[in-house]
Amino acid sequence: MNYNWNWGIFFQPSPEGAGTYLGMLVTGLQWTVVTALCSWALAFTLGSIVGIVRTLPQAWARRLGDAYVELFRNIPVLVQMFLWFFVLPELLPQAAGMWVKQLPNAPFWTAVVCLGFFTSARVAEQVRAGILALSRGQSMAGLALGLTRAQTYRHVLLPMAYRIVMPPLTSEFLNNLKNTSVALTIGLLELTARARAIQEFSFQVFEAFTAATVVYLLINLVVVGAMSLLERRLRVPGFIMAK
């Protein structure tokens, strides 16, 4: 292979005007992180609600929750991205559709909503599993003490359920972060999109994608480290939990 390595490329001025190629990577990283955090906030909130709904005694509520999860879990995230970005504005009344299309940072908002809903289905599944992992006696004990069902969830079931599913939730957080790269297809200038731009401008394909790979790895290592710290802090004394 006859390839001309040039790691110095990152310090050369970018063809976009101001800044260097490194600067392109950094702004890409910023979009990736912001998109990941915003979509996770949405996913965690919606996912927790749907996960709880799927454990309620009312059969109709559980079925509604099941339908939600199957809808958002079973369509590829790329297709969902296109549906939110290209199809939804056409289905809305004309004025609303125009408003969506002309939204500043439309790719960003679309990515947040799309990943938020997609990941929420997966979070819902984890939260439900965590609640069901607790014995039925726990909710009975809460109710028998005179707590309402909402109080029983808030003070008895959820604190343990979240602890139990913290490891798989960490995986979902990382999946969500990596899925932000799909948003390059609707024009979000996140890390992968910026790496591709560097390659297109400079032809330094290996340097561009090596840098992107290393950055993804580093963020994920930071997340894993932070989560295991959090797990240790929230550990329940005397309670045996999977390591």
Place this chain on the structure above:
Amino acid sequence: MPMIEIAHVSKWYNPTFQVLKDCTLDVAKGEVVVVCGPSGSGKSTLIKCVNGLEKIDQGTITVDGIRVDAPETNLPKLRARVGMVFQHFELFPHLSVTDNLCLAQMKALGRSRDQAVAKAMALLDRVGLKAHARKFPGQLSGGQQQRVAIARALAMDPIAMLFDEPTSALDPEMIQEVLDVMVDLAREGMTMMVVTHEMGFARSVAHRVVFMDQGEIVEDAPKAEFFGKPRSERAQTFLSRVLVASH
């Protein structure tokens, strides 16, 4: 008026399996009633119906004059006044012993944290576990956990206590410490409905013994009469088995 009044209660788990068959049973104020019977006889289901943790399909259950099975009844409010102790303790593992005792006092009764802690400490002292107040349930033995669970129920100042096989999940050497707490409670005049196989407990403090089999109340007799000579053959067979097993 009885404190707990169970009248003609039937319950089905599905259209073909009837778990309770026309059960009628009263517990007067200050009375201790032991419910026994072979496993699968419906005794745990019956006691869970008393505070509405299980729904009934026919009949009525009244606690302190309030219909448990009526849709308009505020169940959380009623349950806060009826203590329940479970076979597997069901302490909340993420809360310290003190917080286990304080949670419902604060959330259901609206007591301040100071009031709740004071009450908790007095009760922990009473069950001999004051030194363990800051520990977590997972750091206690089974017998200690069950005593905490009894203290947790008592912290709500209940008008009656329900015990669902409180010693069945315990190692033999821990059974007595739990029974001692229950005997004290009975002697103080607490209204108690106790599902148990501990015939020694029944002999020493029960006023009446109820024998259930296959969802039916087969026998409901004063203690002396039940242990003297049970009328039904099923109760006789059961008694001979559990009494042999416990000696």
